[in-house]
Amino acid sequence: MIVAQVSPPEAADAGARLLAEVNSKTAGVSRLEMCIQCGSCGGSCPSASAMDHTPRGLFALIRAGERDEVLRSNTPWMCLSCYHCVVRCPQEIEITDVMYAIKVIAEKEHTYPNNVGPDFAGVFIGQAKRFGRSWEIGLTARHYLRHYIPRLPGMTPMAFGLFRHGRIGILPHQIHGKKQLQAILRRADELERAR
Amino acid sequence: MSSYLYYPGCSMEGSGRSYRESLQGICEPLGITLEELNDWNCCGATEYVSLSTTPAYAMIARNLAIAAGEKKAGESLVAACSACYLNLAKADHYMGAQPALNARVNDALGAGGLHYDPGTVKVRHLLEVILNDVGLEAVKAAVKKPLTGLKVAPYLGCMVPRPDVDGAYTNHEQPNDLDRLLRALGADVVDYPLKTECCGGHMTQVAPKVGLELIRRLVAEAERREAVMMVTVCPMCQINIDAYQGEMNAMFHTHHKMPIVFFTQLMGVAFGLEPKRVGVGREYTNASKTLAKALKAAPELALAAAGAAPAAHRPRPDKRALPMPRMADSEVEE
Numbered sequence: 378m379i380v381a382q383v384s385p386p387e388a389a390d391a392g393a394r395l396l397a398e399v400n401s402k403t404a405g406v407s408r409l410e411m412c413i414q415c416g417s418c419g420g421s422c423p424s425a426s427a428m429d430h431t432p433r434g435l436f437a438l439i440r441a442g443e444r445d446e447v448l449r450s451n452t453p454w455m456c457l458s459c460y461h462c463v464v465r466c467p468q469e470i471e472i473t474d475v476m477y478a479i480k481v482i483a484e485k486e487h488t489y490p491n492n493v494g495p496d497f498a499g500v501f502i503g504q505a506k507r508f509g510r511s512w513e514i515g516l517t518a519r520h521y522l523r524h525y526i527p528r529l530p531g532m533t534p535m536a537f538g539l540f541r542h543g544r545i546g547i548l549p550h551q552i553h554g555k556k557q558l559q560a561i562l563r564r565a566d567e568l569e570r571a572r
Numbered sequence: 573m574s575s576y577l578y579y580p581g582c583s584m585e586g587s588g589r590s591y592r593e594s595l596q597g598i599c600e601p602l603g604i605t606l607e608e609l610n611d612w613n614c615c616g617a618t619e620y621v622s623l624s625t626t627p628a629y630a631m632i633a634r635n636l637a638i639a640a641g642e643k644k645a646g647e648s649l650v651a652a653c654s655a656c657y658l659n660l661a662k663a664d665h666y667m668g669a670q671p672a673l674n675a676r677v678n679d680a681l682g683a684g685g686l687h688y689d690p691g692t693v694k695v696r697h698l699l700e701v702i703l704n705d706v707g708l709e710a711v712k713a714a715v716k717k718p719l720t721g722l723k724v725a726p727y728l729g730c731m732v733p734r735p736d737v738d739g740a741y742t743n744h745e746q747p748n749d750l751d752r753l754l755r756a757l758g759a760d761v762v763d764y765p766l767k768t769e770c771c772g773g774h775m776t777q778v779a780p781k782v783g784l785e786l787i788r789r790l791v792a793e794a795e796r797r798e799a800v801m802m803v804t805v806c807p808m809c810q811i812n813i814d815a816y817q818g819e820m821n822a823m824f825h826t827h828h829k830m831p832i833v834f835f836t837q838l839m840g841v842a843f844g845l846e847p848k849r850v851g852v853g854r855e856y857t858n859a860s861k862t863l864a865k866a867l868k869a870a871p872e873l874a875l876a877a878a879g880a881a882p883a884a885h886r887p888r889p890d891k892r893a894l895p896m897p898r899m900a901d902s903e904v905e906e
Contacts, residue, residue, distance in 0.1 A: 402625055403625075404621070404625055404628075404629060404662075404666045404670070404673060405665075405666045405669055405670060405673075406669070406670070423769065423770050423786055424775070424782050424786075427779065427781070427782045453622075454778070454779075455779065455782065457730075457770045457772060457773050457775060457786075458618045458730070458731070458773055459730040459731075459734070459769075459770035459773070460730055460731070460734035460735040461730070461734065461745075461770070463734065463735045464734050464735060464736070464744040464745070471735075473735070474621075477621045477622055477625075478625070480622040480623075481621075481622065481623065481624060481625055484622070484623055484624075493778045493779070494622075494778040494779075495622075495623075497619070497774065497777050497778050498619040498620070498622050498623050499623065501617065501619040502616065502619055502620050502623055505613070505614040505616060505620070505631070509611075509613040509614065510582045510585070510613065510614050511582040511614045511617070513582070513583075513586045513587055514586075517777075520777060525780075528780070528819075531818070531819055531822065532819075534818070535815050535816075535818065535819075535856070538815070538856050539587065539815070542853075542854040542855075542856075543589060543854065544586060544587045544588075544589050544590075544854055545586050545587060546585070546586055550582070550585055552611050552612070552613050553611050554611050554613070554634075554684070557634075557684040557685070557686075558613050558631070558634060558684065560683045560684045561630050561631075561634055561680050561681055561683050561684040561686070562627050562630060562631060562680070563683065564630075564679065564680040564682070564683035565624075565626045565627035565629075565630035565631075565676070565677070565680035566624070566626075566627055568626050568676045568679055568680060569624050569625060569626040569627060569676075572626075
C-alpha cells in the first residue's frame with residue numbers, strides 16, 4: 378500500500394530542528410509539538426486581523442520547517458501578550474512565550490518585518506539597564522522622533538498634559554545597585570550567547 | 573495590621589502617580605502596611621522577554637532575590653501594576669519549573685552577589701490581597717461616602733486573570749473580582765463583557781492602528797453600557813485609554829469622553845478622602861466633575877434606596893416577558 382507523503386522527509390527534519398530551536402528559546406515548556414491546529418488561538422486573538430499568519434498558521438509553518446517565513450512574519454510582533462489564546466488552548470501551549478521566543482531569534486538575526494517593535498524594545502531595555510528603571514519621557518520622546526514624526530503634532534498636547542498633571546518627570550529615576558544590575562545582566566548575556 | 577513587601581514598578585513613579593497616591597491613602601483604612609522593596613529595578617515589561625530570554629529573567633529575579641532577603645516570615649510581595657505582577661510571578665514560576673533556566677538565572681545573579689530559590693517569595697496582585705486578606709466586609713466597614721449611583725465599568729485587563737500561573741482564578745475571561753469590590757463601595761457596577769479584553773499594551777507605540785482600535789472597542793462598549801467612568805487595576809491600561817483617547821477619537825471620527833481611574837482612587841473617595849488627595853484630576857479626560865456629581869447625588873439615592881421596600885427582584889418590565897433569573901448580590905461569588 379502506498380501512503381501519501383504530505384511533506385518530504387527533509388521538511389520533517391527541518392521542522393523538528395526549528396521546533397527544537399524555538400523550544401530552546403522558550404522560558405518555560407512550550408508544548409508546541411502538541412498543537413492540533415484547531416485555530417482557537419487565532420479565533421481568540423484581538424490582533425489576528427493585523428497578522429500575516431494566525432498563530433495556528435505560524436505553528437504549521439514551524440512544523441514544516443519554513444524558518445525564513447516564520448522569522449519574517451509579523452505575527453509575534455503583533456502579539457499583545459493578552460494571554461487569551463493561552464487560557465483557551467485545549468493543548469495548553471504557552472503561545473505567548475512561543476511568540477517571545479520567535480521574537481528573540483528574529484531580533485538576533487534582524488529578520489523582523491519592520492524595526493519599530495524591536496527598536497522600541499531595544500531602547501526601553503537600554504534605558505532600564507542603564508538606570509535600573511524605565512524612563513518614560515526619554516523613551517517616548519526618542520521613539521516618536523525616530524518613528525512617528527507625523528504623530529508628533531497630535532502628541533504635543535498629551536505631553537503637556539502629562540507635565541501639567543504631574544505625571545511625568547524629566548530626569549530618569551536611578552537605582553543605587555546599577556553596577557550590580559549591570560554585572561548580573563552581563564553574565565546573563567554571556568550565558569544566553571553560550572547556549 | 574498585616575504587612576507586605578511592595579513592588580511599585582516604574583509607572584507608579586510617573587504616569588501612574590495617582591495609583592501610588594491613592595494606594596498610600598487607603599492603606600490605613602484597610603489596615604495594611606506596604607514596605608517598599610529596597611532598590612528595586614524595572615521588571616522589563618514585555619520588552620526584555622522579546623529581546624533575550626536569560627537576561628530578561630535575571631533582571632526580574634534581582635527583585636525576587638532582594639525580596640527573599642528582606643521579607644519577614646509570612647510576608648508576600650505585592651505588586652499593583654499588572655505587568656510587574658505577572659513578570660515577578662512568572663519568573664518565580666518558571667525558575668521553579670525549569671531547572672536549566674533556574675541555573676542560568678542564578679549563575680547570573682551570582683555575578684551581583686545574589687541568589688534566589690524559586691518558591692521563596694509569594695508574588696501577589698494588590699486586588700487579590702484586598703479581596704482575600706482584607707476582605708469585602710472590612711472594605712464595606714471602611715466606607716464613609718458610598719458611591720451610590722456612580723455607574724462604573726470594571727476593567728480588569730489581561731495580565732491579572734491571565735495566564736494565572738498560580739491558578740488563583742477559576743474564570744479567566746469574566747471574573748467578577750473587581751465588580752464585587754466596586755459594589756462593596758456602593759457603586760453601580762455595569763455589566764461590562766470586555767472587562768478582560770486587551771488595552772493594546774505597547775501597541776500604541778509600535779502599531780498605533782492596532783492599539784487605537786482596541787481602545788475604541790473598550791471605550792465604546794463602556795459608553796454603550798451607560799458607564800460614566802471606567803475603573804482599572806493597571807497603569808498601562810490607564811494611560812492607554814486615558815492619554816490615547818484623543819488620538820483614537822481623531823482616527824475614528826468619534827467623540828468619546830470616557831474618564832478612567834484606578835480602583836484605589838474610588839476606594840479612597842469612598843473612604844472619605846479628598847478626591848484630589850487620591851490623584852483624581854490627573855486624568856486627561858477629567859473624572860473630577862463626574863465624581864463630584866455622583867457624590868453629591870449619592871446620599872439622597874442611598875436614602876431613597878434604604879427607604880424603599882427591599883425588593884429582591886426588579887419588577888418585570890412587561891407582564892408578558894419571561895422572568896429572567898437575577899442573582900442577589902450576596903450570591904455573586906466566584
